[in-house]
Amino acid sequence: MEIKGTVALVTGGAQGLGLAIAAHLADLGATVVVADRNAETLANLPAPLEGVQMDVTHPEQVKAVVADVVVRHGRLDILVNNAGVIFSEPFVNIMNPAGMMHDYARFRDSLTVNLDSVFIVSSAVVEHMVKRRTKGAIVNISSISAGGNEGQTAYSAAKAGVNALTVTWSKELGRWGIRCNAVAPGFIGTESTHRALSESALKHIQTNTPLRRLGEASEVAQAVAATIQNDFINGVVLDVNGGLKI
Numbered sequence: 001m002e003i004k005g006t007v008a009l010v011t012g013g014a015q016g017l018g019l020a021i022a023a024h025l026a027d028l029g030a031t032v033v034v035a036d037r038n039a040e041t042l043a044n045l046p047a048p049l050e051g052v053q054m055d056v057t058h059p060e061q062v063k064a065v066v067a068d069v070v071v072r073h074g075r076l077d078i079l080v081n082n083a084g085v086i087f088s089e090p091f092v093n094i095m096n097p098a099g100m101m102h103d104y105a106r107f108r109d110s111l112t113v114n115l116d117s118v119f120i121v122s123s124a125v126v127e128h129m130v131k132r133r134t135k136g137a138i139v140n141i142s143s144i145s146a147g148g149n150e151g152q153t154a155y156s157a158a159k160a161g162v163n164a165l166t167v168t169w170s171k172e173l174g175r176w177g178i179r180c181n182a183v184a185p186g187f188i189g190t191e192s193t194h195r196a197l198s199e200s201a202l203k204h205i206q207t208n209t210p211l212r213r214l215g216e217a218s219e220v221a222q223a224v225a226a227t228i229q230n231d232f233i234n235g236v237v238l239d240v241n242g243g244l245k246i
């Protein structure tokens, strides 16, 4: 798909990887709407990105925002499901006096924001694509943790679910000319990574990465664009991780 002239919706695009993806798609000539729950970061979006406040876990809000984008821009060709929250908690923590097992409410919360959200937003967008015969592209932002990352029970399960949705939808939606792929970043040098991991953990990761460094947000954005541009890539989970295996 030629990105120039398309309309794209990027969730969680007010900062981090989502912002890099949104800016790259805009550089390639797309009209980009960034949907994020954070009003403060949305207010500082660089031009020409258009911001809209939306919580990806609220189906009715999502439906209304997607319908509004379609009315205002006349179409919606690209969806990037990027919104998510990196979350770490071990399944068993014998040092926790309050209870040694992973908290179930936090497990559910992580599944809701990282997995249910992809279902909710895609469902609203695909309905418009199918009704309007739009040959669209969906890119889900997964993670290296989908393979099962120690200390990330909920997040790993959510991202493995995202990969399964990707492959399933690539099969179901192909008949309408809608492609669905995922990009699975490894450890990228974003603020969220530095927040989630200690300096020693980051050093360990870099030592174990064949390329001996963290990834750049722009490298994830380029991978997203590549899956959109190549019309025969469908049902792929594209690793962007410097060759790291976990």
Ligand SMILES: NC(=O)c1ccc[n+]([C@@H]2O[C@H](COP(=O)([O-])OP(=O)(O)OC[C@H]3O[C@@H](n4cnc5c(N)ncnc54)[C@H](O)[C@@H]3O)[C@@H](O)[C@H]2O)c1
Pocket (backbone or CB within 6 Å): 011, 012, 013, 014, 015, 016, 017, 018, 035, 036, 037, 038, 041, 054, 055, 056, 057, 082, 083, 084, 085, 086, 113, 141, 142, 143, 144, 184, 185, 186, 187, 188, 189, 190, 191, 192, 193
């Ligand atoms: N940074 C990494 O190294 C890395 C690695 C692998 C995967 N990922 C994935 O990439 C995506 C982006 O991560 P990031 O590192 O840029 O995170 P980030 O925390 O910097 O940005 C996430 C954005 O999503 C928004 N968001 C969160 N919950 C939302 C909700 N319910 N509704 C709407 N917006 C919401 C936040 O406001 C924020 O703007 C996530 O899906 C994450 O799991 C990141």
